[in-house]
Structure formats: C-alpha cells, structure tokens
Amino acid sequence: MTVSFLVPTLDLDYCLEQLLDHKPPRLLPEDTVHQLCHLLKTQLLSAPNIISLATPCTVVGDIHGQYHDLLEIFRIGGAPPTTNYVFLGDYVDRGYYSVETITLLVALKLRYPSRVALIRGNHESRTITTNYGFYTEVLNKYSGSLKVWNYFTDLFDYLPLGATIDGTIFATHGGLSPSCQKLDQVRVIDRFKEIPHDGVMADLVWSDPDPDITDFKLSPRGAGYLFGRDVMDKFCHENDLVQLVRAHQLCNEGFVSYWNGKCLTIWSAPNYCYRCGNLASVLEISHSNYALKERKDQTFLPGQYCNVFDASPENTEDTHEGRSVNGIGGATDILTTSLYERPGRHVEYFL
Amino acid sequence: MLLPTARQDKLVRATDLDALSCKVCASTKGYFGEKDRFLAPLVASYKSNLQFCDGYTALSAERTLRAAFSTAKFPLINRGTFLRTRALDMVVDRFVLEQKKCQVLALGGGSDTRAFRVLEKYSQVKYMEVDFPELVKIKKLAILKLEILQAAVGANEGIDLIEVTSKEELRDMYSDFVTERYALVGFDLRLCSKGDKAQAAAAFLFLDPSLPTLIISECVLCYLSPGDFVGVLRFFGDFLEHPSLILFDPMSLGDGFGHSMVSNLSNRGIDLQTFQTFPTLESRQALLEEQLGFSAYLTDMAAVGGFSVPDLNWLSQEEVQRISSLEMMDEVEEITLMLRHYSLIYGEKNQRAHFPEELQWKLQPKYK
Numbered sequence: 001m002t003v004s005f006l007v008p009t010l011d012l013d014y015c016l017e018q019l020l021d022h023k024p025p026r027l028l029p030e031d032t033v034h035q036l037c038h039l040l041k042t043q044l045l046s047a048p049n050i051i052s053l054a055t056p057c058t059v060v061g062d063i064h065g066q067y068h069d070l071l072e073i074f075r076i077g078g079a080p081p082t083t084n085y086v087f088l089g090d091y092v093d094r095g096y097y098s099v100e101t102i103t104l105l106v107a108l109k110l111r112y113p114s115r116v117a118l119i120r121g122n123h124e125s126r127t128i129t130t131n132y133g134f135y136t137e138v139l140n141k142y143s144g145s146l147k148v149w150n151y152f153t154d155l156f157d158y159l160p161l162g163a164t165i166d167g168t169i170f171a172t173h174g175g176l177s178p179s180c181q182k183l184d185q186v187r188v189i190d191r192f193k194e195i196p197h198d199g200v201m202a203d204l205v206w207s208d209p210d211p212d213i214t215d216f217k218l219s220p221r222g223a224g225y226l227f228g229r230d231v232m233d234k235f236c237h238e239n240d241l242v243q244l245v246r247a248h249q250l251c252n253e254g255f256v257s258y259w260n261g262k263c264l265t266i267w268s269a270p271n272y273c274y275r276c277g278n279l280a281s282v283l284e285i286s287h288s289n290y291a292l293k294e295r296k297d298q299t300f301l302p303g304q305y306c307n308v309f310d311a312s313p314e315n316t317e318d319t320h321e322g323r324s325v326n327g328i329g330g331a332t333d334i335l336t337t338s339l340y341e342r343p344g345r346h347v348e349y350f351l
Numbered sequence: 352m353l354l355p356t357a358r359q360d361k362l363v364r365a366t367d368l369d370a371l372s373c374k375v376c377a378s379t380k381g382y383f384g385e386k387d388r389f390l391a392p393l394v395a396s397y398k399s400n401l402q403f404c405d406g407y408t409a410l411s412a413e414r415t416l417r418a419a420f421s422t423a424k425f426p427l428i429n430r431g432t433f434l435r436t437r438a439l440d441m442v443v444d445r446f447v448l449e450q451k452k453c454q455v456l457a458l459g460g461g462s463d464t465r466a467f468r469v470l471e472k473y474s475q476v477k478y479m480e481v482d483f484p485e486l487v488k489i490k491k492l493a494i495l496k497l498e499i500l501q502a503a504v505g506a507n508e509g510i511d512l513i514e515v516t517s518k519e520e521l522r523d524m525y526s527d528f529v530t531e532r533y534a535l536v537g538f539d540l541r542l543c544s545k546g547d548k549a550q551a552a553a554a555f556l557f558l559d560p561s562l563p564t565l566i567i568s569e570c571v572l573c574y575l576s577p578g579d580f581v582g583v584l585r586f587f588g589d590f591l592e593h594p595s596l597i598l599f600d601p602m603s604l605g606d607g608f609g610h611s612m613v614s615n616l617s618n619r620g621i622d623l624q625t626f627q628t629f630p631t632l633e634s635r636q637a638l639l640e641e642q643l644g645f646s647a648y649l650t651d652m653a654a655v656g657g658f659s660v661p662d663l664n665w666l667s668q669e670e671v672q673r674i675s676s677l678e679m680m681d682e683v684e685e686i687t688l689m690l691r692h693y694s695l696i697y698g699e700k701n702q703r704a705h706f707p708e709e710l711q712w713k714l715q716p717k718y719k
Binding site for chain 2: 122123128131132133136220221222223249250252271272273274275276277278279316346347348349350351
C-alpha cells in the first residue's frame with residue numbers, strides 16, 4: 001500500500017494544537033488521520049509484542065472516549081513529555097469523543113515516541129467498535145464516511161499486547177491465559193491481525209482476576225478467562241515478576257487490588273458512560289527498588305502511588321440535550337442542520 | 352411554548368416513546384423470540400400522529416422520531432428491556448392463571464403491547480389501560496387502523512377508522528375506547544390522589560371492584576410526587592377489594608450511580624421525585640406494608656437477571672443461553688450496577704396468591 005504524501009509534510013504540533021487548544025476539540029481531516037496512522041503503523045512494525053519500559057512512568061487504564069477526562073489525567077498526572085505514560089487500551093467506544101481521544105493519543109505517541117506507550121485493549125477491534133459506539137461516532141463526525149474508522153482499526157492491529165516495567169511488573173489490558181505460562185510465548189505470536197475469538201492474544205485482552213478462585217474458570221464475558229491466586233503466583237514466579245497491572249474492569253473507587261497488590265486493576269474513566277458515578281485512577285510508579293519480602297495488607301507496592309480522581313466538570317457541558325459536537329467544515333446553516341441534525345446525545349436509562 | 356408544568360408532562364409522555372423505541376430494538380434483535388407484531392402499528396401511529404400532539408411541530412416530531420428509532424441501542428439496554436418486559440409478563444401470566452376471573456389495570460400503559468398479548472392468550476381476564484389522553488389517542492388510532500389489534504381486544508366488526516390531520520382534530524377526538532374485555536381510557540392519574548375521589552372512581556367503571564385485580568406500573572408511578580405516589584396506591588387499595596400490584600421503578604440506592612442518574616435526567620427535564628425519597632427496597636417495603644397495608648415481595652432487576660445473587664435469578668438456563676447468544680455483552684459490571692437500581696415489587700391486599708412463593712425475591716413480606 002502506498003500513500004502519497006503531500007508537501008508540506010505532517011505537522012504534529014499543529015495537529016495537537018487543533019485537538020488541545022479548541023473547545024470543542026477540532027477533528028483532523030481524513031487525510032491527516034490517514035497519514036498519522038500510516039506513520040505510527042510503520043513505527044509499530046518494529047515494536048515487539050511486549051515492550052520494555054522503565055520507571056518512572058504512569059499507567060493509565062480504560063478511557064473509552066471520555067476525552068475531557070483524558071485531559072484531566074494530563075492535568076493531574078502531568079502531560080507528555082514531562083510524564084512518561086503507558087496506556088493499557090480501550091481508548092474508544094461508549095464515550096462521546098472516541099475519535100478525538102484516539103487521534104490525540106496517536107498524535108502524542110508520534111510526537112513523543114519514547115514518552116508514550118499504547119497497548120491494545122479488547123475494544124481495539126473491528127467487531128467490538130462496530131457495536132459499541134466508535135463506528136457510529138466516526139459515521140456521524142465524518143459525515144457518513146468510514147475511512148477514519150478503517151484507518152484506526154487497521155492501526156489497532158499493530159498495537160503491542162503488553163509491557164514490562166523495569167522487567168519486573170507486567171502490564172496488559174485484561175489478564176492471564178491458560179495457554180500461556182511464559183512471557184516468551186506472547187513474544188512469538190503474530191499480533192498483526194484482528195483479535196481472535198480465543199487463544200493467548202484473546203485472553204490477554206479479555207481475562208479478569210477473581211479473588212474467589214485459585215485456578216482458571218470460563219469468563220462471564222464470553223471471551224477470556226477468570227484467573228485465580230495460584231495462577232497469578234505461578235505466572236509471577238515463572239517470569240520473575242512481582243506484579244500484574246491491568247485495566248478492563250469498571251472499579252467504583254477507581255482501582256482494585258488483589259492478593260496484596262500482586263494484581264492491580266486501574267480504571268481511568270470516571271463516571272463511566274456518564275452514568276456509573278464511579279471514581280477513576282492512574283498509577284504513578286516512581287521506582288521498583290524494594291526488598292521483595294511480601295508485606296501483608298499492602299494495596300500497592302512501594303514506589304507506587306494511585307492517583308484517584310473524579311469526572312472533569314467539562315463533561316456536564318456536553319451531555320446537555322441539543323448540544324452537538326463539532327463536525328468537520330461545520331455545516332451551520334439551518335437547512336443542513338434540520339435535515340442532517342444528529343440526534344441530541346442522551347445518557348440512556350429505562351424510562 | 353409550553354408552560355413549565357405542561358413541559359414537564361410533555362417530557363413524561365415522551366418517556367413512552369423512549370420505552371417504545373427500546374422495545375422495538377429489542378424485538379428486532381430477537382430478544383422476545385418471535386417478533387412482537389403489535390409494535391409496528393404503534394410505531395406507525397406515532398409516526399403519523401406525534402406532530403399533532405401538544406408541544407410538537409411537524410419538524411420537531413420528525414426529529415424526535417428519527418432520534419428514537421434510528422440508532423440501535425447498546426446491548427445492555429436491549430438486555431434490560433428484555434428483562435423488564437419478561438419479568439412483568441411472568442407475573443401477569445402467573446397471576447391470571449391462578450384466577451378464574453380477574454382484571455388487569457395497566458397504569459400509564461402508553462404504547463405498551465401487553466394488553467394485546469394478554470387478551471389474546473387468556474379468556475378469563477379483562478384488561479384496562481389508563482394514560483394521558485394524548486397517548487391514549489395515539490394507541491386508539493392504531494387500534495382503529497389495524498385489524499389484528501381489533502381482533503386482539505375483541506372489537507366489534509365495522510368500527511369506523513379515524514384519521515387525524517390536525518392538532519385541533521387530535522385535541523377534539525374522543526380518547527376512550529371500550530370493548531367487552533378491554534378499556535382504554537384517557538385519564539390523569541394524579542386525580543386519584545388529589546381530586547374528587549368519586550369522580551376518579553367514575554373513570555374506572557369498567558372494573559368490577561370485587562374481582563381480583565392486578566395493577567401494573569412499569570416506570571409510571573416514579574414520575575409522580577411522593578404524595579401522589581402514595582395517594583394513587585391508597586386510592587386503588589381502597590377502591591378495589593382484592594388489589595395486587597406489580598411495580599417497576601428506579602431507586603437511587605444513595606450511590607454515585609444514583610447521583611449521576613438524578614443529574615442526567617434533570618438535564619433532560621425529567622424529575623424522578625420518588626427516586627431519592629424511597630431509595631432502597633427496604634424503604635419501599637416499609638411504604639407498602641406499613642403505610643398502605645399491602646404485603647410486599649421485593650427484588651431488583653440485577654437479581655432477576657442473574658447478575659448478582661445467582662439463586663434469585665428468574666430466567667431458566669435455556670433462556671439465559673438464548674439471549675446471551677443474541678448479542679455479546681462485553682462486560683457485566685455496568686449492567687449489574689444499572690439493574691440493581693431498578694426495583695421490582697409485587698404487593699397484595701386481601702389476597703393470598705400462590706405464585707409469589709414460586710418466584711425468587713430479595714425481601715419477603717413482613718406481614719402476610
């Protein structure tokens with residue numbers, strides 16, 4: 001596939017300015033998105049399935065299109081490049097700003113490649129995004145064109161599946177797999193495809209820890225597994241790890257810690273779907289130097305601070321009935337808006 | 352422009368369209384097994400007649416309808432719509448089967464199709480629906496237009512079709528529609544609580560107060576003030592000799608979700624006045640048993656759907672499997688949280704039905 005690049009070449013700072021300095025954020029044109037995705041795919045071709053990161057870094061969980069809460073994360077945790085970030089996936093679907101969210105993250109990754117790491121979540125998938133909002137959002141924001149959805153979902157195939165932090169903490173979106181005892185087994189997978197229905201790649205993005213079991217159990221989600229304490233212990237032992245940090249599950253307090261901090265869930269979408277009323281968090285890991293003697297009753301490991309936060313007040317501006325999101329080229333004449341007006345976004349309940 | 356109270360009423364009426372759109376989506380996806388064939392005529396009636404309703408223009412009606420029916424709902428909404436319909440259907444079915452002769456009164460029946468389904472299935476039941484006159488008219492126009500609806504409600508042959516072509520015609524149209532087994536009456540429920548009790552009773556002449564009567568409120572009483580909520584239930588508790596209730600209403604549980612729901616809905620202009628006044632199942636039980644003299648069985652929709660405590664599940668294994676295969680639900684946390692906030696309550700007075708003992712409840716009656 002060849003993509004012809006127009007002169008002048010892509011200006012990443014201009015892209016970031018369009019997204020960050022305007023309220024509401026300005027969408028990037030389709031061709032720009034195409035160039036961004038192409039550039040990042042080229043970079044990610046050479047990235048391993050499990051990338052190696054070092055502290056200090058901040059781990060971010062599910063964002064789900066909650067753009068204003070992503071900006072809130074940068075406010076409380078520091079913005080790239082001053083803070084190193086690793087994002088654990090689920091950038092799109094459910095929130096009303098999936099397009100802006102993923103565009104911003106891709107632009108930031110390209111602008112600060114060694115400061116931003118993007119891991120794949122179960123929502124970085126064609127089938128899931130078709131049903132959970134991203135597809136529809138692209139259709140609405142790009143006036144019926146799906147090119148941007150295609151560019152991004154193609155890009156998702158290139159995202160790594162996990163990261164190690166200081167070689168001792170493993171970070172992935174979901175959790176563990178009964179088909180995978182060693183990290184090297186993940187390293188040899190061909191990841192450059194749609195997430196399969198089963199197998200190691202599926203399990204990594206779909207599984208959940210369960211404090212009430214010791215082994216593996218089928219997951220109520222219909223994909224991945226539930227894994228228990230013994231599985232966690234064995235995996236850490238076999239791979240010289242002290243901890244698994246993951247996301248994927250809604251947490252009322254923003255985080256959940258199992259097995260004395262051995263398995264942490266970090267959830268970064270506050271008031272999820274503008275409805276759940278939950279807190280969110282990001283995990284700031286400053287170092288991993290500590291004696292490995294296990295302390296009882298620890299929620300986090302030494303050197304880790306869980307920064308808990310609430311929904312950004314800007315969100316309430318955008319769920320008002322009738323306030324629609326900016327489209328490209330902004331058709332503002334009455335005729336077009338009355339013919340093509342997008343339905344006002346409502347938070348859904350049973351009424 | 353509408354006055355504030357009229358606007359509030361318009362928004363409450365609009366929740367009927369919301370509920371209809373949810374049911375249409377769930378039906379299309381196959382949640383109800385065979386598609387509910389009574390839904391299409393009601394959708395058609397809305398499409399023709401919403402523009403003549405109070406507070407709508409042709410353009411705004413078109414926009415509202417497009418918004419309601421164009422986007423598919425998320426899987427958790429479809430699942431929840433299926434559960435609310437199924438749970439209430441289960442209670443109605445079991446109630447009717449236990450009785451030789453009985454009545455069902457649907458408060459705020461709106462565009463709901465339960466009346467048609469129940470009358471088609473059972474011969475020993477008479478069914479009455481009340482709602483705002485405007486919504487009743489939309490339903491009546493649907494019935495007059497389509498034979499399958501007329502057959503379901505046992506209408507006589509050769510009734511005249513009415514076509515409405517203006518707001519005046521809709522306003523002046525007689526709202527009520529009565530057959531031997533079915534009554535559709537336009538009536539503001541608040542009059543049961545506030546107005547002349549004798550006048551209110553006159554609206555319910557179709558009912559025989561001596562027969563066992565099941566009153567259904569599916570997200571209806573929740574729009575009333577606490578005073579009216581209690582007043583309406585007290586009215587029926589006095590007026591009927593053997594009243595039973597099945598109530599489906601949201602409750603706040605005092606948590607983050609509850610607060611978000613209050614603020615999101617008030618942004619839409621919808622005020623659920625009893626949402627926080629009776630925030631838990633316990634408070635609702637106290638209201639029904641201590642204040643109103645009913646024996647109450649209570650649960651929430653998360654339990655009914657098998658999302659929280661497994662033993663309180665109302666669905667069979669086969670059913671769970673069937674609906675799970677329709678749409679993938681990528682997570683369970685959100686739907687569990689949401690459904691925990693919807694109460695399902697069966698109450699009875701001067702009546703000892705057997706079927707509640709066969710269903711699973713979180714709270715059993717304190718007084719029987």
